[in-house]
Amino acid sequence: MGNAFDASEFLAGFLVEAEEHLSASTTNLLAVETSLRKGENNPRAVRELFRSLHTIKGLSAMVGIEPIVDVAHAMETVLRKADRAAGALSTNAFEALLAGLRAIGERVRALSTSAPVAPAPPQLLDALAALEITQDASPATVELVLDAGLSAKLSATEKAQLLQGAESGRRALRVDFVPSPARAAEGTTITSVRERIGAFAEIVKVVPLSIPASDTAPGGLAFALLVLTDATNEALAAAAATQPEHVQVLHTRRVDGADPLAEPEAAEEDVGEGRKRGIVRVEVARLDDALERLSALVITRFRLARAVDALAAQGVNVGELGEIVKGYGRQVRDLRGAIMRARMVPVAELLDRVPLIVRGLSRATKKPVRVVIDAGKAELDKAVADRVFPAIVHLIRNAVDHAIESPAERRRLGKPEEGLVRVTCFERSTNQLELGISDDGRGIDREAVAHRASRPVPADDAGLLDLITLPGLTTLDHATKTSGRGLGMDIVKRAVVELGGELSLGTTPGAGTTFTLCIPLTITIVDAFSFVCGEQTFVAPVAAIEEVVEVVPEALVRGPSRHTRFGEVRFMERRGEIVPLVNLASVFSLASREEPKALVVRRNGAALAFGIQRMVGQQEVVIRPLEDPLVKVTGVSGSTDLGDGRPTLVLDLVALSGALSQNRTEVPV
Template sequence: MDTTQYLDVFIDESNEHLEALYKHLLALEKNPKEKSIIGEIFRSAHTLKGMSATMGFSDLANLTHQLENVFDGIRYDKISIKTETMDALFEAVDHLNAMVENIRDGGKGERDVKQIVSILKKVEHDDQDITDSEQSYIEPTEVVNSLQSISTLDEFELSILNESAERGYTNYEITVHLREDCLLKGARVFMIFEVLEKLGEVIKADPPVNELEEENFEYSFSVLFISESSKTDIEANINKVSEIENVIVNSFSVKAYKEKQQITPSEIVAEQKQTSATVENKSEPATNNNKRTSSKTIRVNIERLDVLMNLFEELVIDRGRLEQISSELNNNDLQETVERMSRVSSDLQSIILTMRMVPVDQVFSRFPRMIRQLARDLGKDVDVEIVGAETELDRTVIDEIGDPLVHLIRNAMDHGIEIPSTRKEKGKPEKGTVKLQAYHSGNHVFIEISDDGAGIDKDKVLNKAISNGVIAEAQVETLTEQQVYELIMASGFSTADTISDISGRGVGLDVVKNTIESLGGSITIDATLGQGSTFSVQLPLTLSIMSVLLVELSEEKYAIPLSSIIETAIIHKDQIMQAHNKKVIDFRGKVVPLAFLNDIFDVENKKNTTDSDYLSIVIVKKGNKSAGLVVDSFIGQQEVVLKSLGNYLTNVFAISGATILGDGQVALIIDSNALVK
């Protein structure tokens, strides 16, 4: 059977199950006795095994099967959870992740897993001490299910069944077995329920409906069904759905059900009720009113969203042109139409941008297991706290921000958090904490990585900066506390006594800074010696459509992103002063250097603005630094689409891209970060 058409779905769903495995393994390590966590882990592993086997990836299926055996042993208390056990489980999931990545890159998911399989088998057999009586023990749920496929019914459901029988309807118990090579089991279940809802009413499903939708079952399920149709008609209609092995339709007797419940041993009933309660609590409320709810989400290829975004960007350009024409013609009907179009397109813009937003949890979710491994390697005890994982960012920003955050976390782990004995001497808890926090503020998202470790030694940083020639000794007195901390982001700077692949606050921090600034963001550092450090990253919500201030240089138009502007001002030439051979102004008590854009971009001054006694200035910021950009005049605020300059115009100084204005002119977008020094 050709399964290539299902490959993208397989990869997406496999990644979701692997993320779930990592997440629940971390939770299990903290709460080894929590049965609900073990159940979630087992379901993810079991589903991944079935998907892999169906798609023909045998290595992936075999390793998952061995992993499933260990989870099964943990679930029934035959295997105890120890550090070595958790290490083996994490390593196995790492192998599974590597296999799925190989499949995504066009491979067959093949990998040498003999060593990890051997370790898992050792965990499985060495930790089990099962007597003959334990081996022959049957789980209480299995006993009840052998008596009746539908496990338990409440009084409401029983009353519905009794009433239907009194009115001449027939109660059926239907068990459907799907073929083992069935792909997209959830879709088959949906089709079967559609058939049943045309013939009667579904009272209860086992497993519950939400479990069936999420494919958290093997290849069979049962339903209690009320109908006027005959057994033969029901079987015939269900069998019209493809990929079904067989269908068993039996009459259901409420009286017989109650009799079997009464003869069931009390301990079995108690166990069954507990199991049922756990499952019912996870099911959706909609199952109680006997209505099946369909999924409200669909998978969309990100390339389609990129195409949609590009089309909308063209619409934004045309919208600007229409607004300009409307203003020039001064026609009321045209102006009203354009205003309405502007409102509608603004709403459309919000929806499209929202569609491209993904939670920052996609990045955060991989950090707990990384922190766990680093803590083991460094001999430290570290807990991770995540706040605001649901905060959303544009996908393009998410794709770029992962590596910089990894650098920050590795440095916090190695250079920030102390070893347990040192923390104890300082009167701190032996277990350190790394906190990841994300939150929205205006048109930006802030991501903070903080630790309760050693902090940053300012004197050590200054001495190292002076010895490396990063700053002169005379500058030390003029630096603020945050400016001192920012020195650790200079290229190659490190305060670590010994450099390793992890060590040193400065290892990779210059790369972190450059990457974040290339995204239109900024990074600031705050620290207290002996108490900890906080790295705060500010990022724009999206990179493609931005609000800018349009300015004029002679007859050319330029755009400055509003996110970097503090304010605009008009000053008299007499206010310009000289400091260190540079022109500066005293702006609200702070010395701000001036950057004359006509000179920087070599724009011919055709309007002779030098003859004027006043200058138009845009005050921009980058972290704690600021500068005044001198322009000829202000045009106004506008939303524009950021376009790349292409491969022929790479690395143009202080220009981040271009945009097409409403009148068809091209305006270059100024990278103010490059001008603030």
């Protein structure tokens, strides 16, 4: 039939949706485990987990992936029982559900690579079917005071969630909202009220209620929002466009023998206006294509500006044309901002998988480890995120496997048995991000590392970092399942350097280690300085340059070694700091000229200045990386086109300063 349903058309959308719901499911299941350790239930996490799996099951059925349907259905059955038992889950149930998520994830990944999808594991289905979820036999001693109509519309999990919140010190409240045409005309609807209240309160349930029709309620409809919050009645009333007297405290009372969490015979589903997510999913390939076309516009802008300058040099009046070119430049910059914002992903979303990774490493090494993630609202280009995540995983793996001590050793040292791994992230500037991975372990033994590397003991953390990132170096005698092959730190450094970033280290024996990754927010189109050195034009990203300074020849001091392979090294004073000055033309064996200006960069806290002839300007440039290993040179990260049709080298001055400080042979001469 010509109108036959073709599920393959929906496959891309299914994969995106499934990944999102798997990520949410993992987060909620780990929240359940955290509550289990405290001896508590987590009814909200159980309910959210149930919803995610229900969606995965429906999507999988739509595209005909029956193995995922079977696993999700078995997990859903367990969670439905747990939901009726106020979110109660045993450790065995948690482990079986975690295995179920892994099984679903494996089949989603197989589908994404067009590999055969394995059937649902019979042992897993049997284990899930054998689980028994029982409610605490002891009668509840506290219940919510609710009117019968409202109580009948709440599930056991929702009642438990409200009780749990109230007992933990939060305020359990009911906020009534009555919709009307007048309020809708002002933009106040149940959707906008939910969004405003949800910004500072936990909404447990929105219950529609029938009320007598009146002038203020012409539709005879009201909504009761049941929330947990620390906010005042006035703040809630303002968010709901109502009066403070319409905000009621949900009181509790002691009961004898009754079970207030019993499931009602029929609970109506939460109805009302659905939330408008305002999200359109777009394949990354389409964003890449848009960025590529934008790159062509950037180069065209350079060429247009050059053509206008040439006409002006011939005496042509280009005043009006010049204004048009300036306007075009502003529009291209705005377009760049819009496309880059579309490519950005929250760092918190990137780090969603970290808790599960740490949990697996903790079980493999038999070390209890807690992970704390503080990513704030930082965002990162999707291409950068994909390239930096393996480096983050390597650092976390090393922290758990190498740095965190065994429970017995931590007890002997007076530390908590549970180790700590902390991942932090914040925007260092408008175009640079700083990621930190730290632990409270034993620190790095300088002598042991130097012995394994057959090198002198490093004097500082920068020297230690250079040692541990040597290819093939490992401090383990035998490789384990997680590390010991001598590849991790070399991969981390290479990933950061190839992004044009910087890796630094801080370690204290017995207290822990911190690795800091400074990486650009984006790597394709960047703001850059163009400058002339040895009669040749170069480009360097603005983010890598700390300052552009004037060089005063009379104030320079010559170093003890005047004739190095990089030319003469001199020193300049900059705000009380002595900074080495190297002629950039000499580094690249170009014709050396006067160097009235210098570009100051900083690596591992140490500043270095590169002398240049003159600055040309600052502009957006499209960086084309040098992929061929035969033409890769330390200090050169790629090329760009400034509108003259000729390639202009893009310099990585931070990497170049590192090579100069170590006097490496790969530095171009």
